[in-house]
Amino acid sequence: MSIPAILQNSAHRPWPLPTTNWKYYQEWNKSLFLHWPVDPEALRAVIPEGTQLDIFEGKAWISVVAFTMQKIRPKHLPFFKPVSDFHEINVRTYVTKNNKPGVFFINIEAQKALSVFLSRSISGLPYEKSTILRSLHNNLHTYASVNHKKQFHLHAEYTLSAAPVTKTPLDLFLTERYCLYVPLQKQLFRYNIHHAEWPMQPVTIHKLLLEYKAGETLLTTDTPPVLSHYSEGVQVVAWDKEPA
Template identity: 25%
Template sequence: MRHAATQPFAPEPVTSDAPDLPGPVMLNQSWLDLTFLHWAVDPQEVAHRMPPGVRPDTLDGVTYVGLIPFRTVGSGLSRGPAVPWFGSFLETNVRLYSVDETGRRGIVFLSLDADRAAVVAGARTAFGLPYRLARMRYQASGDVHTYDARLRRPGARTESRILVRAGARREPTELDLFLSARWGLHVRHWGRTLYIPNRHEPWPVHDAEVLTLDDDLLASVGLPDLAARRPDHVAFSPGVHTEFGFPGHAASPQPRGR
């Protein structure tokens, strides 16, 4: 494990009430028609995937791996309008749940697959995020949502097909909040661990049933066994609008709102 020897802070409370951003808005976008699929794992299985100064966040002794397909719509700089064509795209990410030495909870991405080459190149260069270019398709037929992805790269064929049936809205459970009320991400870039804050309204959470799960994306980031078993957490959300702040060093706590 590559964690620093300093004494970590106690994790911040889990709350659906987003803190104010510590500075100006960097960009805004909407995340729509999102499905949460999660598998519980031993924290030691993924601790080595965390950036320095960050460790797996846990609930009842376990942490989670997420496979999350959705639509990004209307991305714009600051609070401005959407960038034409480039501002909307499909995405599927594989992610872990993190807490840094200041106690801030966040997300660590193992992969982010998207169908816009400019988005992939820009996010990799600017922030070191592990974006990959993919051919993707999303369809909705009534309450059934279908997400298809195939990585655009030479070598082995890497595909994902997910079908879920969305159900009634529910009150968020403790696990729903632990997985969805995340107000930043941790990433290693240019020799530093960065924390990129975001804020949005509470996720509207719906019941969901997995109809099809045929996925290679988890295996492509070194987690080959997860897709062979049923997810431990499944939910659907029609989406939220989010704003991102500018990156800060993960070891420097930012002032929080309220």
């Protein structure tokens, strides 16, 4: 889809597109979403000052999203595959400010050291280097990562179904987010993003080993996610940060 077509497809957004010029293009492909409900009190100390936890039926949520970033580039430059394409995992929760619900990244891991350095330097997001591999064999997908610095790890084996998905309100709450929040130098900023609604298909998790920490909340092999999603991906247009 062309960028003008992406921008014209905006009826699903909860608020209008920014009126300023977009700055970055990227693709979030072959995305595995794993979701856990948690007590809101367990996350209040984690989120940045000035935001409020976004709650669904009394619960806050943490998600681990494992995907492949591709074709990331500034508006007027081509992508450069050795830097622009890499596997990424983010651990996130859901916050809101001024009626703009978005995402707050608790942890972000990426496969390539140079991509980590550039992404962290340019965006201010908490990127870290991780060893990440993914493969497909006889319809079995494998996504594996080890963050040696923090001793976080993920090993997921899963298969996909082509059956149609009827999205629930919770599905939309967890996936349809059009901004993210980041605290930088004692100030809160918002990055606006836009993409078509996530296409979803059913996923069956056959094996899941993991350990991540979000504040005082531990996500481990003994606490499997209560909900999972898979998407072939979305084309994303992003704007520069603005004070939130």
